[in-house]
Amino acid sequence: MRAKLKILFIFLALFYASAAEAQQNIQIGWDYSGMSFTAFAAKAESQDSLRFFYMDEWVSDIRLGEFKGPVLLSDLLDVLFRNKSLFYYIDDSGNVIITMNFAIKITGSEASPGLNFIPSSNYSDQDNQKTSASAYINIGNPADRNKPGNAILTGYITSSDTKEPVAGVTVFNQRLSSGTISNQYGYYSLSMPRGSHQLQFTFVGMKEKMVNINLNGPGEMNIDMNSTLIPLKETVVSADRNLVLKRYEVGAEKINITSFRLLPTSMGESDIIKSVLLLPGVQTVGEGSAGFNVRGGSADQNLILMDGSPLYNTSHFFGFFSAVNSDIIKDVTLYKGGIPSRFGGRISSILDISTREGNLKQFKGNAGISPITTHFVVEGPIKKDTSSFIITARTTYSNWIFKLIDDPDLKKSRAFFYDINAKYTYDINRNNKLDFSGYLSHDSFRFSSDTVYSYDNSILIARWRHFFSSRFLSLVTLNNSNYRYDVSGESGTTEAFILSHRINSTGLKADFNYFLGRNEINFGTDLTWYGVIPGSYKPASDSSIVKSETLAKERALEAALYIDDKFVLNEYVSLNAGIRFSSFFAFGPETLLLYDPEFTKSRSSVTDSVSYSAGHISKLYGGPEFRFSMNFKLSNSSSLKINYNRTRQYLHLLSNSASIAPTDTWKLCDYYLKPQTGDQYALGFYQMLHSRSVEASAEIYYKSIHNMVDYKGGTSLVMNDNIEQSLVDVEGKAYGLELMIKKPEGRVRWSLGYTFSRTFLRSTGKFNDEIINKGKWFPANFDRPNDLVVTFNYLLSRRFSFSTNYTWSTGRPITYPVSSYYTNDIYIIYYSERNKYRIPDYSRLDMSFRFSGSLRSHKLANPNWTFSVFNLLGRQNVYSEYFNNINNKVVGYKLSVFGKAIPSVTLSFDF
């Protein structure tokens, strides 16, 4: 009955009640033991001529305790509503008005209709910010108002459209110049002195929100934010004003998804990896190569997480496209330094990709075509406001290109890929949320009619978010990630074969997040079980005489425990100190070869072998990883941060080419292959300019890397059973200065980034074949000292946007031939010092123009056109230089992947 009363009633009641003084001394003198709140309210209404206004779902889990004699109604409600975001107001007429999230404050002297406006808890339609800014919301018990000390305001920030939590929202108190950022659950916590404050909630792609509060004591305030009406699908996220000042880490970069979608594309495909490359400190060996290099780390030192689950192959078409469909991306953060202790397993960076959740309110979709691919998204509620799904899929139809080609070999070539993401989200209740998601990607290539490549990623994830209380939350993730490739060749001959490699990992992660006063404590555990089949080589047909061979499977457990504390020391200093203890257990069965230490490891220096049976640990590694950051607020608009972190990595990608090759294999650490460790020291200075709309930063870092590996010359890593015989131990050092100035918001957005960085490697082996460049430091393949990136976006109107970016960097180092010789009449080129020369500088300008067919976001089949030109200047950037013997003379070749400007058009429809 009265439980069905709507908010409207509450408003009416408020106005009705506003002139009256609050009356709080009603006594309850009857036995209410064990009653539900609804039953209690019903009885109170009949017994004490009270009227209760509330909504059923607010009080459904409230039960009254034991009756121990008459109590004041206010005391009783205080007890009942403790730790809930419920507030009450009792007026003189016996109306008991219960509100969620906001308390009602009525001060007679200030009584005027304007001030008494109470915003709805959803804040859903505040077009007039002045109005909302002039309304005060009481937080906490007004009686606590004069207590000493700070009070903490907490709450969740969600998107009003999708009900998804919004991470990265800046909550800022202008007057105090203090603030915070919502975490990955949309949760924020801010400590302020009691009293009146104005809070600003800002987030790119969302309408800014100003909220006035009277902070009486600890309390909770949840905020819904509306997205702005830029005709782009933007649920999401960016590094925000002030964010850069607030973050503890040096080197965490949140990708602005709105700007990301505006970026020019290479073949009509938005590509998250390519936008990562625009960040300072991130480099690549060359275009069309899978992987990227972060602050002097090799490509396998980046952990790419999709909803917390590792993705082992991140590209389609061997690196021309990213394997992650941009339609599913909600939020991307690259940690190039200051890696939070909840992450580990790779030493250079973490690329944390969160995927979208389906819309809880309505069905929506989008489909598009580009020259290479077609893709669609469908999402919608399964049960409105409770459960939802989202499915995205993408596939290519590039085969038509091959058919146009004259070359008979290439005519028979085929390339194909697809990827599918699906996610089901279920909000069990306020405190529990489940989601299940799956990812599947497939690539296949047939070269001529002979060799066929195929590779697959598949990921399954189940996650459970649980809120023990509003300040203590947990996220438990169970995932399985599988990657395999098959190469088949020589088909139709007696040596037809299939070569396969597979890595499978099952992870269980539990992350806990606890807010305690000025502390935010994160702790948890991270367990991963690996199974790797390094390689198998099998006959592809009955007539094949190829010997079936499978290299011994590797099994290992990586286990980590971590805890860290983000601690606000005072107004000026905050710090984040953490430790992650990681360990690695390699399990048998395994046969290990022992070598004579006087000689380089080779077939001929084997002295003995040791066997470990199944279940026995053949090697154990472990150690602490310290993570520490400190943030000094220098002024209201500048801060200084220092950072140290150590990372350990138990998984290597064996690759002896400059960029990741299709046949590279993953290898777990073993008796000989030690975990890579990295230590990074970084210092950053951040300054907001131009009334906080422009942010400038300077970061310097120094990094040392141990136990990296390189390979003895020309070694084949495929089907290599005793890889230790081919390895060269290498250590690395990297340092750099990253300068960035950007305006990330508004109609005109731009950024200018310059990086000076160097990366050097040195072989540490003692035998001749383990020494590179005589044991001196030499530049790594991805050492590109100067790197300049300029981006510019102009949102001309809601329908048109223009975007351009320019990149210039030093060419990568390359090994040149120094002489040549004949052996058995074969002309051989002799290469000497590694990476002594460089290919020419790289320079590229891209441009794109977006056009939306209609402003009405819900018009059926709303078309969006994107016109893009990649490499507008048509510059023939050199990807690599290689050398060949032509008539017994060394001839060099410069290879450019993109030799001219590449235009593309993408069309997509919303439905």
Added chain:
Amino acid sequence: MRPARYILFFAMMLFSGSCITEFIPETNENADMLVVEGLITNKAGNNTVKLSKALSLSSKTTGTPYTRCSVIITDDLGNMTPLYEKSNGLYVTDSAFAGVVGREYKLTIRTNNSGASNYTYESVPVKMVPVPPVDTIYYEKQQYNPGSDAFIREGCQVWFDSHDPDNKCHFYRWDYSETWMFQLPYYVPNNICWISANSNVINIKNASILTENRITGYPLIFISPESDRLSIKYSLLLNQYSISEDEFEYWEKLKTITDEVGSLYDVTPSFIPGNVTCIEDPTQDVLGYFSVSAVSSKRMYISGRFRGLAYLYSQCPSDTVNDLNAVADLNWKRWVIESDELVVPPIYILTRIKGCADCTVRGTKDKPLWWDDSK
């Protein structure tokens, strides 16, 4: 199995803008490492060790011989066989010497540079493994179309089969020597010659990954109709070697950095160490390999008719004169390819390219002793 270069094509076609430009690399580093080409077989008279110095990139010579070294082969019984320098840098055993299957051999080199510092180089001992005979060598005409013209041209693909019933030879290496007869289109004294060429690519095979030690249809060479190999008669001598696993890996690595270049996934090129090291200074890079191997050989002939063979002498520039004295200022850099002195005035057809008038410029008039006219 390594389609890396196809990936390049993919890129090219997908983006239709890939391009490759040529340049001459210039490095001015001094690198005159010792190059060892040693081959000890189970056949007498064939056992040589060739020593030279690597060439700088700009040099036009074919390698500087490393002369005046003392070269010794020692077997696992302690027998020492000294080699003598037959010609500059070419050291050979006594013609009676032949390696024995099952024995191990080690190479020792001592340089004798006057004045400069001298070094001793030594190989690891290598065991000689038996080798089976080559079963058959066979060929087939194949259409060849380098351009888009519809003119049918036929090349020749040569394959061979081999197998080892004893399964003792796990790692094979092959090289071959081609010899062919060619004829000038003019009635000149040196009209028919023979010319030879040695294989210059790496041919190796790992039979240990096969359930049966059988090599079927190994594609040895494709003879393009653009050469004149198939114009009259062609012969190929295939040598099959049983090499060690280490040597196999050495060649495989060389092949990787030599052949598999030009893609996006090139293996980082580097020095590939062989099995010879410098005793005094182990950090010296020593190039080449001391190979110990049993050998079996097989010869085949091709004298079939092929269509569309290139005619190498169609481009001989010629001129017709009536008086040789009139072109005396050519300073004898002209050769008569046809003449008719019976007419008046006499007619001489001249060329300024000696190869058009004398087949010995490219080949030799001496028919090889083994040349079998009947095959």
